Amino acid sequence: VALTGEDRLIGWLRARLGPGALPGDDAALLPEGAYAATVDSQIEGVHFPVGLDPAVVARRLLAVNLSDLAAMGADPAFGLLALAAPSGFDHRRFFRAFTGACRAHRVELAGGDLATSHGPLVATLTLLGTHPAGSRWLRRDGARAGHALWLGGPVGNSAAGQRLAAAGGRRDARRRTTLPHGWDLHAKTLQEAARQALRRHLLPEPQLALGAWLRRQPEGGAIDVSDGLARDLHRLCRESGTGARIDHAALPLPRPDLCRELSVSPDELALAGGEDYVLLFTLPEGIAVPPVFGSRRIGRMTGGKAVLLERQGRAAPLSDRGFDHLAGSKA
């Protein structure tokens, strides 16, 4: 499998630092198991469009980091924020939203570093999470051959939202959505799908309750889908030493009319899109996820190392970049 630059660098670092360093999980477990710790940055022009409402940036920053804790089955506890903002940045608008979202998720802001940068806005959040005594942490290496493979929510809509944002679509913290130029001419249902995609991209909802439920199950692996379903499934398989087989018919794909309008296939958005921030997890067969979590079974974990996509009875290798050899569609 071709690794991304980051995966390659992490492999190199692990070799350099020795086993145990930089564990391949969404968050690091500190010794004695007291905390799971994670760090993620949000960079203007990279992770979100230039000029995005600072309140939305704040909420997105927290959500993306909370998703890492959700994938560990952790409850958020403390946050440390570093903000490198260009002059003129509306700090108060950012912090009003950030502190409000922290309160809602019971994150105590424990420290920070605020600097003025000549470059784009770069917001970095470190989160520490805890979990109740007696429950387990969720890990990427917890999947076993024979487990059912589950997806915590739809994939691909965030990638659709990203394309809409690149074309000028916005959503602010007052729930006002602006669609790209020309989209007001489309059918109302398509406009509504576009609004939902924008919201999902700019304001993802971390699946903390699902993670808290999963940590009470006897076994199973978990990861949050941040870099595309295909890539993150490969990571889950690599860390667990298993293969996987996905049933294409079970995948919760984006709406075809939305994809057509964006000139992209539903498969490409769903498999290679990224930034969905839903959990991808495994459970022993026979354990059903409560419907409230909106999860669906999309396949199963297998022996060996092959990651396969099954469509109309035929299975083909799914590359970590989402390339589907069977369909021949670059995804």
Next chain:
Amino acid sequence: VALTGEDRLIGWLRARLGPGALPGDDAALLPEGAYAATVDSQIEGVHFPVGLDPAVVARRLLAVNLSDLAAMGADPAFGLLALAAPSGFDHRRFFRAFTGACRAHRVELAGGDLATSHGPLVATLTLLGTHPAGSRWLRRDGARAGHALWLGGPVGNSAAGQRLAAAGGRRDARRRTTLPHGWDLHAKTLQEAARQALRRHLLPEPQLALGAWLRRQPEGGAIDVSDGLARDLHRLCRESGTGARIDHAALPLPRPDLCRELSVSPDELALAGGEDYVLLFTLPEGIAVPPVFGSRRIGRMTGGKAVLLERQGRAAPLSDRGFDHLAGSKA
């Protein structure tokens, strides 16, 4: 006292978040006192010059954060790194130096986030520190009227080094120093002073051993001098509810010939310069700091709130920006 933008924002945040949030220390103490946590960013073009050797950036990033732990009397334990680097950045050179420096300081790199940015290099490090059972954390609110005021090392040389770096001076990780254009014509002793200033600015040495010694003393407050002696002394006084009186003759000032060449007064560099990363601390009178730590007594803590600079028997208010009313020199 005029507060900096960051101090003002932190005051606003504290009012918003309630007491206990965003404590005014160099690092936050997590509940149950297991960890002191700190975060600091290094931004290209803001904290270090564009084009600086990535290995020096890496070591500076770690040193600046370690200084916060030193000011708490903490032993470094874990780090989480977020790196937003422009394409073409030499990640391996950065990480070779970073992991080597982490090993030397017993920092375990527990997690990271690597992203490609279109802007300048922004490196953010979160550090967690511990300390031995039975010792105390150092705090900014630990100073008492009557304590002696100590400084862990010279101040102002880093600010001199910053001016040299702005003029093109550099030091790389192979200990090669480049002085700005024309400096090769100066006297050898002045060149050597300039090299030392560059080194102190680009590669500060966190005073972890001093912090570990201080935490074993019965009382006293501490802060690291990152924003200038005047400003950080004001912070120490504000958090402790004391005043202070500095003896000008006791200040370890930069060399006059270096200052002359940089067209700046020794006082301005020492009082308002910043990024010295030496500890400013207080101890009960009668406790002497072992000479190995290179510290010197520069004054004493007083009742009231006045922060005074005493020179030739006359005392004048020292503003938090380093302005010395007596001398009339804007610093």
